[in-house]
Amino acid sequence: MRAALMQRGKIWVDEVATPQPGPGEVLVKTLACGICGSDLHAAQHTEEFVETSREAGGAFKLTTFAPVVLGHEFSAEIVDFGPDTQHTLKPGTVVCSVPVLSRQPGLPIGYSDEVHGGFAEYFLLSERLLLPVPQGTAADAAALTEPMAVGLHAVRKAGLSGHEAVLVLGCGPVGLAVITALKAIGIAPIVAADFSTGRRGFAELQGADSTVDPKIADPFDHADLRKPENVVIFECVGVPGMLDQVYLGAPQNARIVVVGVCLQMDHARPLIAVNKELNVQYVLGYSLKEFKETLEFITEGTFSVQTLITGRIGLDDVATAFDALRTPEHHGKIVVQPSA
Numbered sequence: 001m002r003a004a005l006m007q008r009g010k011i012w013v014d015e016v017a018t019p020q021p022g023p024g025e026v027l028v029k030t031l032a033c034g035i036c037g038s039d040l041h042a043a044q045h046t047e048e049f050v051e052t053s054r055e056a057g058g059a060f061k062l063t064t065f066a067p068v069v070l071g072h073e074f075s076a077e078i079v080d081f082g083p084d085t086q087h088t089l090k091p092g093t094v095v096c097s098v099p100v101l102s103r104q105p106g107l108p109i110g111y112s113d114e115v116h117g118g119f120a121e122y123f124l125l126s127e128r129l130l131l132p133v134p135q136g137t138a139a140d141a142a143a144l145t146e147p148m149a150v151g152l153h154a155v156r157k158a159g160l161s162g163h164e165a166v167l168v169l170g171c172g173p174v175g176l177a178v179i180t181a182l183k184a185i186g187i188a189p190i191v192a193a194d195f196s197t198g199r200r201g202f203a204e205l206q207g208a209d210s211t212v213d214p215k216i217a218d219p220f221d222h223a224d225l226r227k228p229e230n231v232v233i234f235e236c237v238g239v240p241g242m243l244d245q246v247y248l249g250a251p252q253n254a255r256i257v258v259v260g261v262c263l264q265m266d267h268a269r270p271l272i273a274v275n276k277e278l279n280v281q282y283v284l285g286y287s288l289k290e291f292k293e294t295l296e297f298i299t300e301g302t303f304s305v306q307t308l309i310t311g312r313i314g315l316d317d318v319a320t321a322f323d324a325l326r327t328p329e330h331h332g333k334i335v336v337q338p339s340a
């Protein structure tokens with residue numbers, strides 16, 4: 001079968017062996033697989049990504065310099081069953097799953113050199129983690145379950161009462177997922193900030209009430225955020241220095257939810273946060289329940305995701321797409337369709 005491989009930033013398409021499902025596993029055919037910001041980071045800064053993953057541990061990690069087939073935001077079709085499987089779902093059923101293969105230890109699908117991710121014609125999933133995608137739901141929309149679940153989780157962790165004013169910093173895929181989830185539970189006002197005009201446009205489509213270009217105006221100074229007791233800031237950028245800027249800009253007693261993943265050493269001045277008694281919550285990923293709920297929200301239209309998909313490509317265009325996404329002005333999500 002064909003697969004897009006990545007090693008130290010180089011991406012190429014090659015013939016690889018079609019995987020054989022082990023006990024409790026199914027072979028699936030990839031229908032759609034989104035390119036994630038973490039994939040770009042893994043390719044552009046492999047050294048750093050691997051070093052940090054090895055030190056930090058956790059779920060979404062690339063700990064190898066060997067070639068990997070990336071891709072952890074997928075929908076796929078059941079093709080074949082391994083031993084010790086229940087066959088509850090029929091071949092041909094469209095499914096989603098959290099990107100983990102339940103072996104001992106569990107393998108991160110899309111960041112492992114032992115199993116392939118979704119940028120391949122076929123890959124393996126654990127039968128017990130399969131979630132059937134209801135008929136009528138587009139496969140590429142279902143592939144967005146994973147990134148949208150990150151937004152749902154971040155918003156749940158924030159424990160909002162509904163009386164908050166919210167600022168979302170960064171309107172990349174993570175920020176857009178957060179805005180989508182905020183909108184779905186009726187939070188308003190939502191102020192969103194990003195340097196990119198294109199991304200601010202996506203933020204408005206997903207439900208931001210107003211957007212700010214930080215080059216032109218200070219997002220923290222927005223009229224909607226002048227309720228000092230009730231401001232919640234979602235940091236969705238994840239670059240060094242960002243947290244310090246948030247400390248500086250945040251009003252007294254603000255809550256900060258850190259969703260953006262900064263992989264480098266960062267510096268922030270605690271005294272600023274101390275003086276303002278800021279409340280900082282780091283979040284990661286989602287629960288199995290949140291993942292399942294996200295698929296339901298996409299299916300029933302509570303989360304609108306179709307406007308986020310701005311590109312559908314084959315395996316041969318993966319390398320070009322990784323380049324294009326370095327300057328993401330025109331793109332929400334690019335989805336790879338290996339068999340299309």
Ligand SMILES: [Zn+2]
Nearest residue numbers: 036037038147
């Ligand atoms: Zn991702």
